[in-house]
Each structure stands twice: as C-alpha cells, then as structure tokens.
Amino acid sequence: MVYFRSPARTAFVVFNTIFLSLTAIACIIPFIHLLAISFSGSSAVAAGRVVFWPVDFTIVSYEFAFRGGKFLPALWVSIWRVLLGVIVNLVLIVITAYPLSKNKDKVFGRNIYMMYFVVTIIINGGLIPTYIVVTKLGLLNSIWALVLPGALPIFSMIIMMNFMRGLPEEIEQAAMIDGAGVFATLFRVMLPLLTPALATVGLFSVVNHWNDWFSGLIYMQDSKNYPLQTYLHTLIINFEEVIRMAQGDTAKILAYMNVRTGRAAQLFLATIPILMVYPFIQKYFTTGLVLGSVKG
Amino acid sequence: MKSLLFTLRKQWQYHVLLIPAVVVIFIFNYIPLYGLVIAFQRYNPSMGFKSPWVGLDNFIRVFSQPNFVQTIWNTLFIAGFQIIGGIIVPVVFSLLLNEVRKVSAKRVFQTVIYLPYFLSWVILAGVMIDILSRGGIMNTFLSLFDIGPISFLGDPKTFRWTMIVSEIWKSFGFGTVIFLAALTSIDPGLYESAIVDGAKRWKQTWYITIPSIMPIIVLMTILSLGNILNAGFDQIYNLYSPIVYSTGDIIDTYVYRLGIQQAQYSVGTAVGMFKSLIAAFMISMSYYLADRFAGYRVL
Numbered sequence: 001m002v003y004f005r006s007p008a009r010t011a012f013v014v015f016n017t018i019f020l021s022l023t024a025i026a027c028i029i030p031f032i033h034l035l036a037i038s039f040s041g042s043s044a045v046a047a048g049r050v051v052f053w054p055v056d057f058t059i060v061s062y063e064f065a066f067r068g069g070k071f072l073p074a075l076w077v078s079i080w081r082v083l084l085g086v087i088v089n090l091v092l093i094v095i096t097a098y099p100l101s102k103n104k105d106k107v108f109g110r111n112i113y114m115m116y117f118v119v120t121i122i123i124n125g126g127l128i129p130t131y132i133v134v135t136k137l138g139l140l141n142s143i144w145a146l147v148l149p150g151a152l153p154i155f156s157m158i159i160m161m162n163f164m165r166g167l168p169e170e171i172e173q174a175a176m177i178d179g180a181g182v183f184a185t186l187f188r189v190m191l192p193l194l195t196p197a198l199a200t201v202g203l204f205s206v207v208n209h210w211n212d213w214f215s216g217l218i219y220m221q222d223s224k225n226y227p228l229q230t231y232l233h234t235l236i237i238n239f240e241e242v243i244r245m246a247q248g249d250t251a252k253i254l255a256y257m258n259v260r261t262g263r264a265a266q267l268f269l270a271t272i273p274i275l276m277v278y279p280f281i282q283k284y285f286t287t288g289l290v291l292g293s294v295k296g
Numbered sequence: 297m298k299s300l301l302f303t304l305r306k307q308w309q310y311h312v313l314l315i316p317a318v319v320v321i322f323i324f325n326y327i328p329l330y331g332l333v334i335a336f337q338r339y340n341p342s343m344g345f346k347s348p349w350v351g352l353d354n355f356i357r358v359f360s361q362p363n364f365v366q367t368i369w370n371t372l373f374i375a376g377f378q379i380i381g382g383i384i385v386p387v388v389f390s391l392l393l394n395e396v397r398k399v400s401a402k403r404v405f406q407t408v409i410y411l412p413y414f415l416s417w418v419i420l421a422g423v424m425i426d427i428l429s430r431g432g433i434m435n436t437f438l439s440l441f442d443i444g445p446i447s448f449l450g451d452p453k454t455f456r457w458t459m460i461v462s463e464i465w466k467s468f469g470f471g472t473v474i475f476l477a478a479l480t481s482i483d484p485g486l487y488e489s490a491i492v493d494g495a496k497r498w499k500q501t502w503y504i505t506i507p508s509i510m511p512i513i514v515l516m517t518i519l520s521l522g523n524i525l526n527a528g529f530d531q532i533y534n535l536y537s538p539i540v541y542s543t544g545d546i547i548d549t550y551v552y553r554l555g556i557q558q559a560q561y562s563v564g565t566a567v568g569m570f571k572s573l574i575a576a577f578m579i580s581m582s583y584y585l586a587d588r589f590a591g592y593r594v595l
Binding site: 009012013016017019020023024026027028030031033034037048051092095096098099100102106107108113116117120121122123124125126127128129130131132133134136137148149150151152157181182183186207210211212213214218229230232233235236260263264267270271274275278279281 | 307309310317318323324326327328332344389393396401405407409410411412414415416421426433436529534551556565568580
C-alpha cells in the first residue's frame with residue numbers, strides 16, 4: 001500500500017496511537033490495581049492510598065489464601081475438573097466428528113445424526129429440567145456433574161468435523177489399503193494430523209472448564225467440593241463467611257488483611273492460569289473461528 | 297432391507313464411534329426436553345414427572361406478576377445495547393488498529409484488549425466491585441473532575457448501563473480480532489487502484505474498507521440477534537443485589553431465583569420454557585437470515 005504523508009495524516013497517527021494506548025490501559029489497569037491492593041497493608045487500602053503500587057508491602061493476603069482459606073482445596077477441584085473435562089471433551093469430539101465428516105453414502109444416516117446433535121443448540125430443556133435430570137442420576141456433589149452435561153460441545157465438534165474434511169482423502173485411503181480398519185485409521189493415522197484442531201478445541205475446553213462457576217454452585221451442595229471459580233463467587237458475595245470458615249491462626253492474619261486485600265490476592269491468583277495460556281489461545285482461537293465457519 | 301443390513305455391517309465401526317455421543321446427548325439434552333412437562337404440573341420432587349397436572353396455571357401465574365413484564369423489558373434493554381455496542385465498538389477499533397503500521401505495536405494492542413474476554417465473570421465481578429465501589433479508584437478518579445460519587449452497582453438507574461458498558465469492555469477485544477482478520481483479507485489491489493483514482497484515506501475507508509467487511513458485520517449482527525434474550529446471566533448474577541432488581545433482573549436470573557433458590561421448580565420451568573421457545577425462534581431466524589444475507593451455514 002502507498003501512504004500519503006500529510007500534516008493531517010500525522011495528526012491522525014498521533015491521535016490514534018494515544019487513543020489506542022488509553023484503551024489498552026483501560027483493559028489492564030484494573031488488574032494492576034488489584035495486584036497493588038493484594039500486596040498492600042489493610043490500613044493503607046482502607047484509607048484509599050493504594051493506586052497502582054503497593055503501600056506497606058506485605059504478602060499476608062497470599063499467606064491467608066494458601067494457609068487459612070479454602071483456596072487450595074478449590075484449586076485442586078478445578079485442576080482435576082479441567083483435566084477430566086478436557087479429556088472427556090476431546091475424546092467425544094474426535095470420535096463423533098470423524099464419522100460425521102464422511103458423507104452420507106459412507107455413513108448411513110449421517111445427516112440424521114447431524115440433525116440430532118445440532119438441534120440441541122437451538123432447543124434445550126433449560127436450567128431446571130437439566131438440574132432435575134442431573135439430580136436424579138445421583139450426580140450431585142460429584143465431579144461428573146461438572147463434566148458430563150457438557151461432555152460434547154457441539155460447536156467444537158463442528159470445528160473438528162470441518163477440519164477433518166479439509167484433510168486429503170488419500171491419506172485415509174492409503175491406510176485402508178494397507179489394511180487398517182476404521183479405528184486404526186482414526187487413532188493411528190488421523191490423530192497425529194489433527195493436532196492443530198485438537199489444540200484449538202482443547203483450549204476452548206480448558207477455558208470453559210476453568211471459568212465455569214455456575215455448575216459448581218448448583219451441583220455441589222457442600223462448599224468443600226466447590227471448584228475455584230465457585231469458591232471465588234462465594235468469596236465475592238460473602239467474604240466474612242469465608243474468613244469464618246477458615247482455620248488456623250486467622251486472628252493474626254486479620255490484623256494485616258482486610259476484605260479487599262484478601263479478595264484481591266485470591267482473584268489475582270485465579271487469573272494466573274489464564275494469563276499463562278491466553279497468548280496461545282489468541283493464535284488458535286482465530287484459527288478455530290475460521291475453521292468453524294468453513295462451509296461443510 | 298437386506299441392502300441396509302449389508303451397509304450397516306460394512307460401516308458398523310462408524311456407528312459404534314457415534315454411540316457414546318448419542319447416549320450423552322440423549323441423557324443431558326433430550327431427557328430435559330421431556331422434563332419440560334413439569335411446567336404444566338405442580339412439581340413435587342418425590343413424585344417426579346408424575347406430579348399432578350395443572351394445565352397452564354404456572355404460566356398464568358408468571359404472566360400476571362407485575363415484575364415479569366419488567367424483567368423481559370430489562371432483558372431486551374440490556375441485551376439490545378450490548379449487541380449494538382458489541383458490533384460498533386469492535387468495528388471502529390479494528391479500523392483504527394488497522395491504521396497502526398508497526399506490527400509489534402499492533403500485536404501488543406490486540407493482546408492487551410483481548411485479555412478481559414478470557415476471564416470469567418466471577419473474577420471480573422470481583423475486580424469491578426472493588427473498582428466501582430464508593431471508595432474505589434473509579435470514584436476517586438471521577439472526583440478529580442468534580443463528578444460523583446456514582447453508585448455504579450447500587451443504583452437502579454446506573455446499574456443497567458454499568459452492565460452494558462462492562463460487557464462491551466469485556467468482549468470488544470474479541471470482536472476486534474475477528475474484524476481485523478476480515479480486514480487483512482481485503483485485496484490490496486483495490487486500494488492501489490483507488491489511489492490511482494486519487495482517493496485519500498477517508499475515501500478509501502469509506503468506499504473500500506467498510507463495504508469489504510460489511511458481510512461479516514451483517515453476519516455478526518444477525519448471529520447476535522439470536523442471543524437477544526441472553527443479557528448475560530454470569531455477569532448480572534455476580535454483580536446485582538436486591539436494590540437493583542427493578543432494572544437489573546433479567547429472565548435468567550429470575551428463573552434461577554424462582555426455580556432453584558426458592559425451589560419453585562414448575563414456575564421456574566414455565567418461565568424458562570417461555571424464554572426457550574422465543575429463543576429457539578430467534579436463533580432459527582438468525583441462522584436463516586445469516587444464510588440468506590451472508591452466506592453463512594452451520595451445517
């Protein structure tokens with residue numbers, strides 16, 4: 001492209017850079033403020049003296065998170081849930097998308113299967129009937145209540161299906177001629193080729209499972225089974241309750257910590273995993289969306 | 297018949313692969329559809345789906361509540377502005393970002409504005425409660441200009457605008473990335489010939505850039521219309537309080553409070569079903585329109 005160099009253009013570039021920088025700042029400044037609060041002493045925070053840099057530096061809020069609070073148990077529930085959830089999601093996505101990526105001459109009833117899955121995007125029973133079904137199955141308080149209801153994300157499955165359709169058919173044909181059956185072709189030949197698509201939908205699953213708080217709230221009756229986000233929800237709604245539940249020498253900690261610093265520390269800790277994966281997500285997310293919109 | 301058996305024998309592996317998904321979807325998506333019958337019953341947990349039938353009583357009860365109409369209005373109001381802002385803001389930002397020449401600067405902006413999109417509303421609510429409280433930095437900042445203090449989350453009048461602006465803030469980075477991807481696929485030849493014809497930046501933007509991304513703008517708008525009844529349960533549930541129910545209560549939060557918290561399963565299901573029916577219609581319409589006007593197909 002050719003660019004005009006004119007005073008108006010220069011003025012625009014300057015204005016544009018400033019404007020975009022301000023917006024970018026508006027997107028991260030809340031988190032910097034949060035970080036500063038989490039490392040500050042309680043009286044400085046209460047007096048409103050903390051802006052973007054810690055005042056009366058202390059790590060007592062983090063000590064509370066790791067020792068007194070229920071942060072760590074909730075973190076384990078979340079990690080366990082993400083591992084289990086992502087594995088279940090990926091297995092179901094791959095084994096479902098593979099037959100559906102064939103046309104209907106190869107797989108009898110392919111379009112009927114497809115309708116069966118896609119209709120669920122449009123029509124659903126809603127919150128309460130789903131809740132009743134999960135309850136009747138005896139899944140309350142079980143990690144499976146967090147994993148099974150969303151075991152097959154249809155949108156991710158469609159992305160995978162479209163990706164499989166984009167692969168050269170000759171690879172499969174060659175495998176079949178060499179005597180590989182359907183299962184061997186899928187798991188030995190196709191699977192390595194699916195890595196980019198697996199990464200895309202896998203990251204979708206990681207983010208969904210990690211960020212979900214609502215199913216923990218309704219399906220876990222005992223707060224010690226709460227995943228991290230659900231625990232954070234109670235922390236935000238009712239921090240005093242969290243302090244009361246805490247064990248250990250809380251009196252000493254409470255002298256340095258208040259609701260705001262304690263909350264800030266735990267919120268910040270919970271963002272770290274996302275901060276670590278999201279540079280990768282950015283790349284795969286866009287690819288995923290492009291794949292997802294490819295017409296089948 | 298014989299030939300069908302023959303085909304099935306030949307392709308049985310494919311069908312075996314589909315069984316787990318068919319079963320899971322049946323249990324967690326189709327059985328709850330059957331569960332909608334409780335909207336026409338007086339549900340009693342010990343009797344399950346065999347509870348006594350009451351016809352349309354639950355629906356009548358819901359519709360005659362004065363706050364129900366208000367709830368629908370709140371939902372449409374909040375979601376409507378979220379959709380409008382959720383299209384305009386990312387389009388403007390992608391155009392501005394597209395003018396940034398330095399690739400590294402562009403990437404930094406993109407990455408930073410994209411961050412809030414990936415955090416859960418629980419975390420963002422925690423952050424917002426801290427920042428927007430009366431003693432929070434937002435009000436401290438505004439006091440420099442002699443504004444406020446504004447009770448962002450505790451005043452029915454400001455609450456819904458706080459919901460609208462914060463949702464746009466959370467997700468505009470995501471939209472921007474999508475529109476930027478569309479912008480990079482515009483044929484540079486179009487700009488070159490425009491320059492030959494003497495078009496300056498404004499004219500180029502107006503006559504080439506915007507028309508080129510119009511299909512994707514139309515597509516995103518149509519698809520988001522399918523969501524007009526979702527004003528964001530996660531966001532509102534984590535941020536509201538009884539003080540702002542009058543303007544902040546949306547259909548989903550209403551169903552949750554009525555259905556799960558107060559254990560009025562039948563009434564909650566009736567509201568939910570009412571919502572699902574309209575939503576199903578809206579989504580089908582939006583998919584149809586998306587296919588018609590933007591050539592987008594799900595299948």
